[in-house]
Amino acid sequence: MKTGRFAKYKDSGIEWIGEIPEGWLVVPLLKLLESLVDYRGATPEKTEDGIFLVTGRNIKGGRIDYEVSKEFVPEDQYKEIMHRGKPRIGDLLFTTEAPLGEVANVDNENIALAQRIIKMRGKKDKLDSYYLKYYILSPLFQQHLLKYATGSTALGIKASNMCFLRLILPPKDLQREIVVVLDGEKSRIDRIIQKDKQFVELLEEKRLANINQAVTRGLDPKAKLNDSGIEWIGEIPESWSLRRLKTLLESRKGSIKTGPFGSQLTIGEMNESDVKVYNQRNIISNDETIGENFVSLDKYRELIAFKAGPGDLLITTRGTIGRCLKLSSNAEKGVLHPCLMKIKIDNSIVLDDYMEFLIEESDMVKVQFQIQSNATTIDVIYQENLKNLILPIPPIDEQKTILTCIKKRISKIEKTIERIQTRIELFKEYEKALINNLVTGKVDVREQNGLGSKVFS
Secondary structure, three states: OOOOOOOOEEEOOOOOOOEEEOOOEEEEHHHHEEEEEEOOOOOOOOEOOOEEEEOHHHEEOEEEOOOOOOOEEOHHHHHHHHOOOOOOOOOEEEEOEOOOOOEEEOOOOOEEEOOOEEEEEEOOOOOOHHHHHHHHHOHHHHHHHHOOOEOOOOOEOOHHHHHHOEEEEOOHHHHHHHHHHHHHHHHHHHHHHHHHHHHHHHHHHHHHHHHHHHHHHOOOOOOOEEEOOOOOOOEEEOOOEEEEHHHHEOOOOOOEEEOOOOOOOOHHHHEOOOEEEEOHHHHHOOOOOOOOOEEOHHHHHHOHHHEEOOOOEEEEOEOOOOOEEEOOOOOOOEEEOOOEEEEOEOOOOOOHHHHHHHHHHOHHHHHHHHHHOOOOOOOEOOHHHHHOOEEEEOOHHHHHHHHHHHHHHHHHHHHHHHHHHHHHHHHHHHHHHHHHHHHOOOOOHHHOOOOHHHHHO
């Protein structure tokens, strides 16, 4: 029975590599290169057309993605940049800074390369540049690379440190066989993942359609409808009312409150340990318990008008706008971050849970937030904008029914999405394991007739 292993192995002499098949070598990467060109310092002027500029963002998952960013350089600057070495089909591109260690083979010679990209070409008789791509993508090499990376905010590798990088080198003919198998398997995996992602998109659309249908038309398909007169709402059941949010608030002072100005609550004042500061992270993560910002008791008393606690609905108002979280009955007392707003709903008209669901989940609210956000560089919701949200409101009993039914429906969809996303991650892990096991010689690619689970031996 074929084991998928090579007949004989030897000690590589390097601890982090371990055993390799007999006939394989461990060689400094630079000794295997015909050329290495570092484009560090090349800062071309960007234009709307010309020669396509490949940046670090375009290099991902072993290929050049021409859709991620579309930047161009003038032809005269292209010639100036490329005097260092014009790309040829098959040359390997390697990112030296964030994202560090991404690689792709050149598939179009008519491209310019941005700074922080190194172009490598293997010696024809020793190194296949497509094999080099897979070796660099392997988890083993990626860990090796990190040992020589530097940087406090973003990791990068200096060209001078490239001399420390080591390559596990099979015979040239075997390199090509490994590439053929990996190309085929990667192509198959990519197709599966792409189909799964498309299915997830369809499920997300179905989830949103269910929500929008429920909060604008209700659950009864036979209900009589009236035109709301508002494009993004459409028709609503005649038993429902169309209300502005300000008419749904408790009739008392403080039923809507924007967080303090930045000057009232500075970053330095949030480094105490007494009273919690609720911030955007709590809402976006749907977790009231997390967060490291606290104020002193004295500061809390000073900011008492901005207190937040059980039953309050908190809404994000800057950057990521319109996210909503209802604080539970066990929520600790706290104060609002300047980027939040709180509202108290009149529960004789609307349930807190229903209002949270409307704001957090429905498209009609998101559309209004986007229209009302009038900032040019960052999305912002002001108190007056929030007050004037227009919402279709069903009777209380119907709100309860809608919440119960729609949450069951979308829960089923979300579980299916979660299963598919788990499957996608498993395929990605399988691909990493496959690459790692073939380029390190743990599996003899020549003995595989359909790799299957043997790559994990």
